[in-house]
Amino acid sequence: MLLLALSLLLAAVSSVPVQKEEQKDHGIDIYSFHIKSEVRSRYAMTVITSRVANLANESREVNFHVEMPKHAFISNFSMTMDGQTYNGVVKKKAEAQQQYDKAVSRGQSAGLVSSVGRTLEEFTTSVTVAAHKKVTFELTYEQLLKRRLGQYELLIKAKPTQVVKDFKIDVHIRERQGIRFLDTRGELVSTELSKVVNTTLSEKEARVLFAPTRQQQRQCPGCGADGLSGDLLIVYDVNRPKTKGDLQISQGYFVHYFAPTDVNRTSKNVVFIIDQSGSMHGRKIEQTREALLKILDDVPEDDHFALITFDSTVRSWKPQLVRATPDNLEAARSFVRKIQDLGATDINAAVLEGVRMLKVFTDGQKTNKTASILILLTDGDPTSGVTNLDTIRANVKEAIGRKYTLYCLGFGFDVNYEFLEKMALQNDGVGRRIYPDSDAALQLQGFYEEVATPLLSDVEMNYAGVSDVTQTTFSQYYNGSEIVVAGHVTDNELETLRAVVKGYSEGNEVKYEDASSKNDDATDAYISDVYIQRLWAYLTVQQLLEKEVLLSGSDKEAIRERALNLSLKYSFVTPLTSMVVTKPEGDKSQVLHKPKEGKPGSKETSNMRRGFRPQTLPDAGGISHRMVGPSYKSRVSMPNRNPLGERGLPGPPGYPRYMGIRPPDPHARLHHSPPQIAMHIDYMDSPLVKLADVTGVVDYDNLATHVPHDTDADYGIWATRTPAPESGRTLRIVLPAAGQNIPLCFDVPVPYRLTYKLLEDSAAGLLVLGQVGVARHKDFQQLSIRTKDGGNVTVDTSHIQLSKGQQKKLLSWHQSSARHQSNRLSLLKQDHVLEVTVGGTRIDILLHKEGQEHFLWPAVKERPLGSSATGLMEQHRVSYEEKQVSPSVTLEIQGHQTVAQRNSATDYSAPSRPTVSCWLVPHHSVVQGELSSLTVREP
Known part of the structure; x- marks a missing residue:
């Protein structure tokens, strides 16, 4: 079985041709691993070659995993086995998809597009290698190194998870202008391994060679039996004549590199437009304040600046731009320290106010010796004032009139990045996503540093x-x-x-x-x-x-x-093309896609269009801020104005602000009886707000199929909070969809001690049951696999029990590895993954830990062709087609249409538990039959 996955992570190059556990325990030996990068005048062509041997006496699946910059294009991939090389061919996406679907329909292959992260894409493929056979993987990608803050960077991450006999990273740089400086940094060149890096530098060439021996790989800090784990960062710059660039011609084509150094700094006028709506609550607003304070420390005195904050109301620190004198900067810091998250999001009014202030200021200047820019930071869609995205872009474009530059920074994963990027590009700027990690403040500060010193306009x-x-x-x-x-x-x-x-x-x-x-x-x-x-x-x-x-x-x-x-x-894998790797015999195809920033991918970074927010209401009976869960309806009243005014009252610590008669009791739960405690959610872009605006009735079970997008509501939802039924708990399941980049996901209710039929194949005599945890609401505490010959496997978070008749065998999760084989049933346990194979069906059971709690998650990995099984997790071959994308997304699933919403879910079927972006759909659109037919009430 062949598996291709492409995902975006960090700004680096990383190659990990391995399984997550140490492969030598499986008889897999990576005996050669080379990265060779040739850089010619900033253009890098990198070839990664991995040679792997299966030393076991039976077939093993071998993984090849590479991380590369997201702005790079893969241009070649091949696998060589038994003297036969299988090369990738770049085709139109539709053609590649057709070939891929044909193979998938036969159960011969699988492929998916995973996440968009900071600046990396992750390429993964796996192939089954026969006993005592070898396979060679080779991947080529190309990229133009971008100069940022005076240097080019090439970052290589090495994490093979085992000691490699022949390990080498070889980087060769040639620059006609001459190399001004070159430095190597990162974990691989620190402490003991610093002596392993061999750098040679001449006037116009440099070579960096990193080839540690087996012993050196074992002795590096934190390595041991798992081998190397760290980064090799190469930074350099070229010589630059003061008044000239570098113009090159070859084979009928030219390239011109232009970066003059004899230019005086131009003072600038900058307006910071900061979102302080309720969705910026918590760490986001804290990091924004932290970044602004650091930025204000570096503003030159001859610059002029302004600060605008906005929610549903636009507030200016000063009525006009002021010079960056020490007194003004200190006053600005005091203003920044008091920024608090408040109400809705009026992007249109905020940006237009910034443009107005710039126009008034520049029109009053006697000379045109300054550069004028606007920097917008927001984490959400407009939900107040003008909310139509096309109208906002048109308004901003007309107001700016190509006089100023607009940069749009999107904070987080659920921001409408496509809207921000387009608005920035229309006004000569760029869009940039700010990732909500611990270094978010540094990301903001780093972006400002890039635009802090204008030289030419x-x-x-x-x-x-x-x-x-x-x-x-x-x-x-x-x-x-x-x-x-x-x-x-x-x-x-x-x-x-x-x-x-x-x-x-x-x-x-x-x-x-x-x-x-x-x-x-x-x-x-x-x-x-x-x-x-x-x-x-x-x-x-x-x-x-x-x-x-x-x-x-x-x-x-x-x-x-x-x-x-x-x-x-040119055989580039881009968002418009896919690479197909075909094994001629059997037509076993794989498809490699390339995601696009701002487009759905998965994991932590995709552009999740607004609809649902990841925050949850405090202890709301299983009802999150997304309001998907219990199967009952609650009628709500919708006053046109909030009786307490816009500020409202604060909610419990760590939760959104509420408006209403009094703060909600965090221990109360939603109930469908007459109101007792009224509350108003202070997120004007909440899908629940928009739903009630149209219907006045909240159908919590099917909310995702009814949420409109273009409603401009000026009020919220009023509901009651008293104890909810136990059925309020839900389980979210991720469903990979054949031929699509974005998986589906759906929620199912999980009452106390309910057991689901996860997989039932009467013909094969196989039944898989899963019992949901008592205290938790998104996991399994016990799984049972029952076979027709009476062999059973029962798994909980402590033990694995095999039984047949009176015979029983007990295994522990604490064992690093274990194996069992009997007739049709085989078990292979490695670390926290248990592979259970029954006939042609393979199920992986993963043991996860969150905090002090352990839980299980099942994943159906292989099924026989033509099987007619049913069950909650048997829907893995479901496919869909997007029929409508505005104002809401309509998917056609199994011949029926349903409205979907972009959301996120944790994919517990992978040991790393990535957070993926998905289309949230009602469970009845993907699960055949009633849920009651898939549940078992066990004592």
Whole structure:
């Protein structure tokens, strides 16, 4: 069985061709592991090769896992087994999907797209290797290193989880301009392993070689039997003539690197627009305050700035921009320290107020020697004032009028990143996601540092005798960055290519000229024949995909078509293409997709469109802020105004602010009797608010199928909180969907001591039961597997019991490994995963721990072809199709249409328990039959 997975994690390169447990315990030996990266004038082509042997006496599944920058394009992948090489072929997504679906329908392969993280994609494939056989994996990806804060970075993560006989990381850098400095950092070059890194540096070349012996791999801090675990970070910059860039020509293509150093800093006017709505409650608002305080410490005195905070009301610290004098900065710090989360989210009014303040200030300036920018930070959709996204973008674009630059920072995973990115791009800025980790304040501060020192504005790059040129106009050039332009030289008679760069520094026009000859030996010595052409294609595809966000209709299709054709021509795996790996015999196909930032992926970073928030109400009888759970309806009244005014009353610590007659009792529960304690949830974008605005009746069981998106409600939900029935607890199940990037998920009720039929195959004589925990609401405490020959396996959080008749055998989870084989039943336990195989069915049982509590989770991994089983977790072959995307998403599932909402869920079927983005649908849309037919009441 072949499995491909692509996911986004961190800004780095990491290669992990292994299983999560130490593979030598399984007889799997990674005897050779090489990463070779060739960098030519910032363009890196990296090849990762892993050679693995199965030393066991039976077949084993071998995993190959690589992490690479999300802006990189995979251009080649191959597997070699028994002298036969299987190569990946890049195809249109639809064609690749058709081939993939054909294989999936036969049960021959599986594939999925997982998460979008900070700046990494995670590539994983697995293949079954026969006893005493070998397999070689080889992956190639390409990327343009981006200059940030004065340096380029190449980060390689090594975590093979076992000691490797032949381990080597080899990086070779060639720069025609000359290498100004180079440094190696990271965990792999600290302490004992620092002496293992061999760096050689000449005027224009550098080589970094890291090849630790087996003994050195064992002795590094925290390694031991698991081998290496750490980062190798290579940072460098090139020499830069004060008035020239670097212009290179090869094979009919050119690239121009432009980063002048002889430019004076331009003072700037900056308006910070900060979301302080209720959804910023807790750590988000704390990190925002922390970042702003650090940013204010670094604002130069000749800059002017303003602070705007907003929820449903826009508040300005000062009525106009002020100079960054010590007194003003100290007053601003006092204002920042008092920022508190309050009500709804009026993005339109807040941004327009920032634009107005900039216009008043710049119109009053006597000279045009400053750069003006706006920085918007928000974590949600607009829920107050103007809420239509297209209208907001149009309003902001018209107000700015290409005079200022807008940067949009989206805080968290449920922010509408696509909306923010598009609004930023329309106004010459960029969108950036701020990840809600412990370093969120540093992320905010780091972004500001990138735009803190403007040098040039309105930059134009001009060339003669060329075509198909990438972006040539730039609103701002900042210190420490670099402008890169590439194109096709169409004038065959042209011997020398000339570049003329114009821009403005402190309001005055400046001009730069660069030239390069076709026969420049210095160019040929430091680049390969295909380097510039592939760089041009890479940069063109990246920019076309970015431009596509701003277009619609025929223009959008034309841009997509051009990006698609280039992706196919240069074999790039992009959001428009997929790579298909086919084993000719048996047509066992795999598909590798590439997610897109801001588009659904899974795990911690996908762009979850607004609809449900992850916060939960305090002890609300199993009803979370998403309001999905109990199967009863509650009628609500909807007053037009909150009787207490906008501020309302605070809720319990760590929970959203409430409005109402008095704060809710956190020990009370929702009930469908007449109101006793009225409350109002202070999230105007709550789906529950929008649902009640239309119907006045909350159907908690089917809420996800009825939530409208475009309602502009000015009120909330009033409900009562008294004890709820035990059926209020729910279990959320993630359901991988054949042929789709985003899995489905659904909730089912879990009353006390209820046992679900997870899998029932009468023909095979197999029954799998799962009993939900007593205290918890999202896990299993006991699983039972029953076979037709009387062999049973009972698993709880302490023991694994095998029984047949009067014979019993007891295993413990504390054993590091255990194995059992008898007729049709086999067990293999490794660490916290128990593989149970019955005939052609394989079920993994995972033991998880949260806090001091342990719980179980079952995952059906393999099923025989043509099986007709039923059960709560037998729906793994369900597929869906998106039929409508606005104003809400409609999915066609098994021939029926249902409205879905973007949500998140923890995927407990994986040992790492990733948080994935999913389409939340009603359980009846994916589970055949009534739930009552899948439950068993056991004493």
